[in-house]
Amino acid sequence: VMNSEYADEYRILEKEHDRTYNDKQVLINEFLKNGEEKYKQYVVIANDIDKENREAAKELIAKANSEVETNDKDYVFIHFILNYLPKGLIGLLLAVILSAAMSSTASELNALASTTTIDLYKRNLRREETEEHFVKATRWFTFGWGILAIIVASVANLFDNLIQLVNIIGSLFYGNVLGIFLLAFFFKYVKGNAVFIAALITQIVIFGLYALNEYDIINLPYLWLNFVGCILVIMIAFFIQSLNSKSVE
Incomplete structure (x- = not known):
């Protein structure tokens, strides 16, 4: 891009990025020193400006050479x-x-x-x-x-970066797996059939929660799915086991 017709625009964005970075450092130090909420809001605004500059820089790079990878994360x-x-x-x-x-x-x-x-x-x-x-x-x-x-x-x-992809896939399944291990180690009262059914139900619920969050119907960051899945599988397994115990009696 520095050898293209967009070089001047790119240099301007670089200067704006450097200025925004320096401003953020000052604002963060002021917030840590004084703890005033206004400095926190200023940092958020500076982050938004920095993000806009990065997107503009990526667009210039794509215009200069459409084959260059602009995702740097x-x-x-x-x-x-x-x-x-x-x-x-x-x-x-x-x-x-x-x-x-x-x-x-x-x-x-x-x-x-x-x-x-x-x-x-x-x-x-x-x-x-x-x-x-x-x-x-x-x-x-x-x-x-x-x-x-x-x-x-x-x-x-298709995802922003590989770390995000790994965390999403892990969050969809790890909570359920952790709940199953906790049931096996600490709750001998709960039998295998109850745990298996609870795991299936929990997995369906986790997929549903992730889809609802993706469509902005609810606000549940995907990392919380680990905690939700673990708690759900334990609670559902206890509920199913209690029903089975009553039916046997």
């Missing part, structure tokens, strides 16, 4: 590595990141495939097959889960 860490770390440490850190990613991906795919084979396929479909058959089935399930992971990675660019 996933590049902050990479920019820090390339520009602030010693040269030798850069290669070492990238090798660590790649090896950790490959290791975690391999273990996750193997765990998913093994669980699918033993808990679902073997238990419900093919009880009498040989071990060789289940080994082959595990390999095919590994391949299937790998394809699913690639599909998820392909649509990840």
